[in-house]
Each structure stands twice: as structure tokens, then as C-alpha cells.
Amino acid sequence: DKIVEPMLEMGYKNTTPAIERSVLLRMGFSSLEAKPIVEGVMQKGLMGKGAGNVVWRLSKKMGISVREAGLALAEDKYWDEVNALFEGGEN
Template identity: 40%
Template sequence: MKREDDFEIRKEHLKGLTEEQLYDRFWNLTEEIVKPIVDLAYTHTSPSIERSVVLRMGFSSLQAKPLIDYGTKYNLLGKGIGNVILTYAKLKNMDYLKAGEELCGGIGWDIVSEKMKGSDK
């Protein structure tokens, strides 16, 4: 089956546009297409994204796993595990790396969970 060449017909509405107008139209359409994806990224996260954040904070992959697992268990993944670690560090007045180590060991999740969920109000 041969496709009919209808390019001349399809480009008719663009015929009178200047180079600058075409440029603006392209970027407006691109923004329109990408906006739902960007909106989704602002409101959703995943264990792999949070793991990446934890690794960039200086934790090892062996530490990242329990942090993500506990974060999921306590339903805090949406708050951002990095934010959870920093909040716990602030609550305990300690360095965030030490706070992360405690959280890795299962210590402090009840405290930080109460604080983080209380910040929703």
C-alpha cells in the first residue's frame, strides 16, 4: 500500500507564517505536549527516583535500600526521602548522614513519620 503524499495540503495552514512565528508555534506545541509529563513529575515519585536522591546525598546503595523500604512502609515516599532524612536530622539536631544511618537501622521512623504527616495539616 502506497501512502498518498498530502504534505502540501497539511502544510497549508502554516504557509503565511514567518520564521519567528513558526519557531514560536513549535515551542508552544512542544510545551503543550510536555506539560502533562512535567505536572506528573511534580506530584509523583518512585522508589528508583528516591534511591537516586539518597545516593546523591552520599549514602551507599546498601543504606539506600532500607531507607526506601522504610519510607515505603511508613508511606513517606511522596514526601521525598531526602526531605525525610533532613527533617529527622533537624528534629534530632544531628548531621543528616548520622540521621540517615539511624533511619537505615529502623530507628526514628515513628518520630519522623508523625512530624511529616503532621505537616500536611
Template identity: 45%
Template sequence: MKERADDFQERSKKLQNMNDEELDNYFWELVEKVVDPLVNLAETHTSPSIERSVLLRMGFNSLQAKALVDKIEEENLLSKGAGNVVYKIAKQKNIGIMQAGDALLKGELWDDVEKIFRGGDTSGTSTK
């Protein structure tokens, strides 16, 4: 294995003249550079397992979460977020999240979901 040249002294020169506040700011600047691509990826990509996990944390059991995600995926709305779909319809109908999820599982409220997410209104207050 080729030995790596020790260039720490050279690379650390710009840090040596920084005070604590400047070092702190520089640290967080570097952290942002590392984390930003992960945040962007999370904002634009999801999967059924991620969406089931979100619904589980919202209080649904695993069977309900799977059924909701399957239906939301069938409706081509998974990219909107399963939890978001349930939340928005609950907010629009002024009902609880669990009640909204149960209604969706029974095949109810899907016309309203369609209006919210395909009608251009994502505020959850559509009355179209």
C-alpha cells in the same frame, strides 16, 4: 505522505512586530507553558528509583539508599520524599544527614518521623 502547507509567513506575523525584549518575554511565556505540566508532575509523583537517586546524591551508598527507601515506602511516606524524611529528622534532632540515615536504618527515630509527618508538623522542628 501529504505535503504540509507552508504557513510560516502567516504564523509569524505576530512575531514580526515584536522587539527583542518582547520576543524574549514571549519565548519564556511559551517555555513556561511547556514546562509547567512537567513541574506539576514532578511535584506530585515519585518512585522508589527516584528516591534512591536522591539519597545517593545525599551521600548514602546504594545499599543504604535501597534499605531507606524500602523502609520509608513500608511506612507509606515515600510521597513525602525519602531525602526529605532523612533531612527533616536530621534537622529536628540536630544531627548530620548521614547520622540520621544510619539511625533510621537501625530502626531508631521512626516515632519522631511519624510525629513530623503524620502529626501535622512538617517544619522539622516538632517537639510533640
């Protein structure tokens, strides 16, 4: 744990839009779909949570697929639900 903790902390603090888009691409989203998701994550101040994590957590909360959740976010839907998921900063 002592070895991994600094690496995890670095990952939370040093992510970039390019890294987050790359994660979404690996989750099956196109670059055109990933861009507005990452922009929304940035606007909400959730970069440290990770765009992929935001999409995944939303899909679990809403009972929909990861793809459906991501596409909805790309269409500017469900951001209020995302805010509620990450209130308090501990998630």
C-alpha cells in the same frame, strides 16, 4: 508559580523507589544504605514526601547530621519521630 505548580505536583505523585534511592545516593549514602531507608519511607506511606526530605527533616529535628539520621533510619531507628514530623500530611 502557575508553570511550576503542575511540575511539583507531578513530582510528588510520580516518584519511584529508584528515584528516591538516587536522591539518597547524591546525598552521600551508598546503595546498601539507601535501600532500607527507601523501604521504610514506602512502608510509612511517605514516598510523596521524598526520602531525602524525610532524612533531612529528621536530622534537623534530632540535631544530628544528615548522614547520622539516614544511617539511623537504615538501622530501623527514629521512625516514630518521622511519623510525628509528617502527621497531618502538610509537611
